[in-house]
Amino acid sequence: MAASTPHPEADTDSVQAGPISLGIDIGGTKIEGVAMDGDKHMLASFRIPTREGNQAVYDDTVTLIRHLLDQLGPNQGTATVGLGIPGRVDANRGIVDDAVNLGIRHMALGPAVARATGLPVRVENDVNIAALGAASQADDTLVAPGTTPHSEAARDQSRRPASEPGRDGPRALPDQDDHVVAFINLGTGLAAGIIREGRIEHGASGAIGEIGHISVDDHQFPCKCGQCGCLETVASGSAAEALWPGIAHPMPDLIAQASQGNQHAQEVQDIIGHGIALAVQIVALTIDPAVIILGGGMSKIGQPLLDLVTEHLNRSAACSHFIASLSLPDRLRLAPADLPIAAIGAALAGRMAADSRPSDFIGKEIAS
Numbered sequence: 001m002a003a004s005t006p007h008p009e010a011d012t013d014s015v016q017a018g019p020i021s022l023g024i025d026i027g028g029t030k031i032e033g034v035a036m037d038g039d040k041h042m043l044a045s046f047r048i049p050t051r052e053g054n055q056a057v058y059d060d061t062v063t064l065i066r067h068l069l070d071q072l073g074p075n076q077g078t079a080t081v082g083l084g085i086p087g088r089v090d091a092n093r094g095i096v097d098d099a100v101n102l103g104i105r106h107m108a109l110g111p112a113v114a115r116a117t118g119l120p121v122r123v124e125n126d127v128n129i130a131a132l133g134a135a136s137q138a139d140d141t142l143v144a145p146g147t148t149p150h151s152e153a154a155r156d157q158s159r160r161p162a163s164e165p166g167r168d169g170p171r172a173l174p175d176q177d178d179h180v181v182a183f184i185n186l187g188t189g190l191a192a193g194i195i196r197e198g199r200i201e202h203g204a205s206g207a208i209g210e211i212g213h214i215s216v217d218d219h220q221f222p223c224k225c226g227q228c229g230c231l232e233t234v235a236s237g238s239a240a241e242a243l244w245p246g247i248a249h250p251m252p253d254l255i256a257q258a259s260q261g262n263q264h265a266q267e268v269q270d271i272i273g274h275g276i277a278l279a280v281q282i283v284a285l286t287i288d289p290a291v292i293i294l295g296g297g298m299s300k301i302g303q304p305l306l307d308l309v310t311e312h313l314n315r316s317a318a319c320s321h322f323i324a325s326l327s328l329p330d331r332l333r334l335a336p337a338d339l340p341i342a343a344i345g346a347a348l349a350g351r352m353a354a355d356s357r358p359s360d361f362i363g364k365e366i367a368s
């Protein structure tokens with residue numbers, strides 16, 4: 001077990017309001033857990049490095065849950081557990097398939113953890129829980145675009161809290177008819193999570209939001225899914241690594257080189273900026289959400305990423321009254337880099353487990 005890394009927001013001394021929600025984000029490099037009370041206050045957090053394989057992921061998840069409960073002390077009352085994990089997830093049955101980076105081909109994770117802990121467990125795809133966590137954040141914790149891309153105004157605004165008005169904004173989030181939020185995960189891959197009225201949308205086969213494998217890009221780079229020209233090949237962390245190779249975190253270097261006049265860097269930056277803007281347009285035109293949040297590892301670039309995407313959205317708007325009428329930059333936000341939004345989202349998703357029937361947890365093999 002690794003050393004405890006309490007989150008700055010964590011407050012183990014606070015009075016616990018209502019049932020406890022435990023959220024565990026099982027990622028490729030770390031497993032991060034949070035405990036929240038009924039008012040969404042974070043009570044405790046803990047993280048450990050990820051180990052691969054069914055048994056290791058199961059063991060570490062149960063250990064982390066028990067550690068969080070220990071941190072809270074006695075008299076915790078009722079608790080629910082939400083787990084977020086990459087791969088294909090059957091949320092109703094708690095089954096995970098093809099979590100390749102975790103060395104899991106098939107695993108009945110939800111039933112196994114429910115049996116070990118005696119707690120109701122809900123399992124969701126990692127992008128979906130990050131979407132739920134990001135969508136739960138108030139307007140003032142999400143970063144809004146600068147008013148003028150690549151301008152001093154944009155850079156000034158990045159240093160102000162998003163709730164504080166800038167020269168021309170940031171603009172308030174638009175009114176929502178049915179509270180639809182889209183979360184575009186710019187991680188190793190590209191996928192979107194859709195939250196409608198506080199609940200994760202799953203679609204018929206669980207493929208909702210898999211926009212990374214829409215083959216639309218005219219560069220026609222080969223994709224690991226077998227197609228060419230997938231959006232993921234130009235709008236993801238792996239795309240940045242492929243197009244600007246040789247650097248561990250290519251985007252900050254790419255943006256810096258481009259701003260210093262490096263022509264090749266500008267070309268690559270344009271490819272990536274156009275690709276992410278295309279992802280935003282696809283989500284906007286298919287789901288029409290009031291808010292589109294950029295998250296995932298690439299979002300840690302911060303304001304320069306928002307500026308880049310806004311610039312490319314404005315380019316599309318300049319040649320299309322229709323696109324201009326959608327006011328996409330107004331809907332764009334960046335997920336906060338300093339909050340474990342995926343683990344928070346897992347905790348919120350876990351509350352749904354309290355409504356699950358016991359029969360949902362029949363079939364209790366860890367491995368298969």
Ligand SMILES: [Zn+2]
Nearest residue numbers: 213223225230
């Ligand atoms: Zn693909």
